[in-house]
Amino acid sequence: MISVHAANGGIAAGSIGTLNYFAAQKGRVAAAVRPIVPEPHAPALAGRERELGDLTDLLTETGSGGTSVVAIAGAPGIGKSELARSAALRGIATGQTTRGLFVNMQGYDPDPENQVAPEDVYSSLLRALGFPGDDIPATNAEQATVYHQYMDELAHTDESVLLVIDNASTVAQFAPLIPSGLSHRVIVTSRDTFGGVPGMRTLELDVLSADASVLLMTNATTQRDRHDNRLRDDPTSAHELARLCGRLPLALQIVAALIADEPARPLTDLVDELADENTRLSGFDYDVNWSVRAAISLSYRRLPEDLSKLFRLLPLIPGGDVGLRAAAALSGEKEPEVRRKLMRLVRAHLADKQAEERWRMHDLIRIYAAELSRDPDSDAAFQRMILRYMVDFMAAGSWILYGKSDPRLSDPFPSRTAAVSWFGIERPTLVAAVRELSRRPEFHRMAVEFGLPLCTALDKLRYLDDQVTVATLWASTAAHVGDEEAEVLALNHLGGALRRVRRFDEAIDMHERALASYRRRGDRRGEGVAKTNLANVLQDLGRFDEAIQLYQEDLARCEESGDATSAGETLTNLAGVLIKAGQPDEAIAALRQPLELFRRLGNREGYARTTDLIGGALQRKGDMHAAASAHREAATIYLELDNQYARSGAMNNLALALMSLGDAQSAAAIYSEQLEVLEQLDDRHRRGIALNNLGMALTRLGRIVDAIDAHREAAEIFVHYKDVGNEATARLLLGAALRNNRQIDEARTTLHQALSMFETAGSREDADEARQLLKGLE
Structure with a gap:
């Protein structure tokens, strides 16, 4: 035990294994310096192997020409102190440094009197370094001089010191403590990122990986009770707990302690408790001294008013992350100004900078910000932000749906590609915005108006799961406000999206609800729309007779009302299902009337569509030359009309006919041209279909490696x-191509994947083909 004289407010204190020294100046906070030594029962550092290696390398690289200084920066509770301690222990164990010292500067204490100043540390550092206590000067200035001289002496005797300056909030708290002697090393930990410190490197800490998060909790619980296997036995709950913790080490440690406190409690109970965002942070309050909320609060309280206001507003943005334009609308400021503020929050580690000029908060920090008292500007800020998103979306939607800018709007997009890219990035926020609008009664009308254009864009770009979500919200909100017209339109979109994701029973239910609504309101034309949608689902299920019956009922309605144009559309739909049902002659007979109608009306697009369908019927009859001629005519008309989307379909059908004629070379050329068209359209889903067809043509041509590449890319697209x-x-086509290229092991794996998918989907013929190919590999 080492005693320190207590005079003029000083306190004599000390303990075995820890050196505690306190400044004797009245009004100054006590300063403690601890030696860094292994703790026998401390859990191993989990999930920071790469960061520990990077930190060790940084300390080594910059140490050859002078004192090496590395700052570890990160959010509250991210594990900065533990990483610094582990690096110091590794340095001592490997001989990189002779000893390690740790001082907590308490830089984020809300009471400035409790924050440690450098002058409060010199005396304690000297004593911890072994400098004779009687020789330590009385004044801070003299102590600083002696400290730096002594550190120089140690360096010249090849005794290196690694100093961990923990929890520093300003450069002024740590810069005076950095020794100048060669071979010393300094690690600074902070919640802020500092610039302008010569020679200092910075290591930014992120949250742990999912597996490392589970490992951290497992290590902590088994340290309390080595027989506690709940986290190992229930990996699903373990990973869900890690997710709810935001993979933040502090939250993970608290949850591990909660688990260990109740050995008989199922993990699912804790998962349920933490699932509610409104109360989640309270679940991370272990006690008054160990709390995620308290840790974040220390950083928040340091923010100036302009930053604290932006911090409180950011959770208003649905979806988790925000672009610069939306943040500017939210704050009511110009983009350069709000960007500077966002980057200040990043440097305070209360927000993260993402790619594409986007920012996000850690989930727990976002929940904390949302808990704070509402800003008086919250409602107006939310409305500004939503209107910004809607205007930008309408501009993007014009490009996505029509391939051109809307002259009525201020368009931030130079091209369709830029608009599609923006939509892909902002899509989660747009979907979350509809959810938030649907939750707030004062914004229900806006949610209803937003539903149609957003669902249309999601359908066009085949974000089908999101289309299901938005259409569901749209339908329920329209019903809530009593807008039956909007509700039935939403049901049509919802049924179509459910059909595309193969949720056929639900799709039928939606279309039947729409049909009932149209009938109740006496909307005969709407009935026809609903029947067509319902028939589309039925033909996907192979229920051709029922689909044909619905089209015939709608045809009777068209004839009854004298609506020749609608009758033509219905006949083309009827012909499509007749072709699938193996009735090509009946399909051709049905198409004669609309062909003549569209010719007479000068409806060239309708004429091209009908001609293309005739080509499909002729293929079913085996008349490939006539079929190719029909598809070629349709593709030519679509080109003249600049309808590239329809043209790509006609090109696909033409190539299929040419393949049947044995002209794989011409088919491959057409598929390649089709891919160029689809590239311009940004239609990745159709690109996948075209790649599969191209792969088959390339296989016919003996270009097996190219065919493999085409099928592999197609599979990746459909996974997306x-x-x-x-x-x-x-995968079936890829497996066959791999077999032809003698890549037997990969072929077998790929074909088994295809077989499993076909069996799950109930596609018996395709499953049989996969089995036959697998049998050939035996």
Whole structure:
């Protein structure tokens, strides 16, 4: 035990294994310096192997020419202090440094009197370094001089010191403590990122990986009770707890302690408790001294008013992250000004900078910000932000749906590609915005008006799961406000999206609800729309007779009302299902009337569509030359009309006819041209279909390696869109191509994947083909 004289407010204190020295100047906070020594029962550092290696390298690289200084910066509770301690222990163990010292500067204490100043540390540092206590000067200035001289002496005797300056909030708190002697090393930990410190490197800490998060909790619980296997036995709950903790080490440690406190409590109970965002932070309050909320609060309280206001407003943005334009609308400021503020929050580690000029908060920090008292500007800020998103979306939607800018809008997009890219990035926020608008009664009308254009864009770009979500919200909100017209329109979109994700029973239910609504209101034309949508689902299920019956009922309605144009559209739909049902002659007979109608009306697009369908019927009859001629005529008309989307479909059908004629070379050329068209349209889903067809043509031409590349890319596209049916087809074709290239092991794996998908989908013929190919590999 080492005693320190207590005079003029000083306190004599000390303990074994820790050196505690306190400044004797009245009004100054006590300063403690601890030696860094291994703790026998401390859990191993989890999930920071890469960061520990990076930190060790940084300390080594910059140490050759003078004192090496590395700052570890990160959010509250991210594990900065533990990483610094582990690096010091590694340095001592490997001989990189002789000893390690740790001082907590308490830089984020809300009471300035409790924050440690450098002058409060010199005396304690000298004593911890072994400098004779009787020789330590009385004044801070003299202590600083002696400290730096002594550190120089140690360096010249090849005794290196690693000093961990923990929890510093300003450069002024740590810069005076950095020794100038060669071979010393300094680690500074802070919640802020500092610039302008010569020679200092910075290591930014992020949250742990999911697996490392579970490992941290497991290590902590088994340290309390080595027989507690709940986290190992229930990996699903373990990973969900890690997610709810935001993979933040402090939250993970608290949850581990809660788990260990109740050995009989199922993990699912804790998952349920933490699932509610409104109360989640309270679940991370272990006690008054160990709390996620308290840790974040220390950083928040240091923010100036302009930053604290932006911090409180950011959770208003649905979806988790925000672009610069939306943040500017939210704050009511110009973009350069709000960007500077966002970057100040980043440097305070209360926000993260993402790619594409986007920012986000850690989930727990966002929840904390949302808990704060509402800003008086919150409602107006939310409305400004939503209107910004809606205006930008309408501009993007014009490009996405029509391939051109809307002259009525201020358009931030130079091209369709830019608009599609923006939509892909902002899509989660747009979907979350509809959810938030639907939750707030004062914004219900806006949610209803937003539903149609957003669902249309989601359908066009095949974000089908999101389309289901938005259409569901749209329908329920329209019903709530009593807008039956909007509700039935939403049901049509919802049924169509459910059909595309192969949730056929639900799709039928939506279309039947829409049909009932149209009938109740006496809307005969709407009935026809609903019947057509319902028939589309039925033909996907192979229920061709029922689909044909619905089209015939709608045809009778068209004839009854004298609506020749609608009758023509219905006949083309009827012909499509007749072709699928194996009745090509009946399909051709049905198409004669609309062909003549569209010719007479000068409806060239309708004429091209009908001609293309005739080509499909002729293919079913085996008349490939006539079929190719029809598809070529349709593709030519679509080109003249600049309808590239329809043209790509006609090109696909033409290539299929040419393949049947044995002209794989011409088919491959057409597929390649089709891919160029789809590239211009940014239609990745159709690109996947075209790639599969191209792969088959390339296989015919003996270009097996190119065919493999085409099928592999197609499979990746369908995985992205969660289109299991087309993915299975791509894997079947890929497996066959791999077999032809003698890549037997990969072929077998790929074909087994295809077989499993076909069996799950109930596609018996395709499953049989996969089995036959697998049998050939035996």
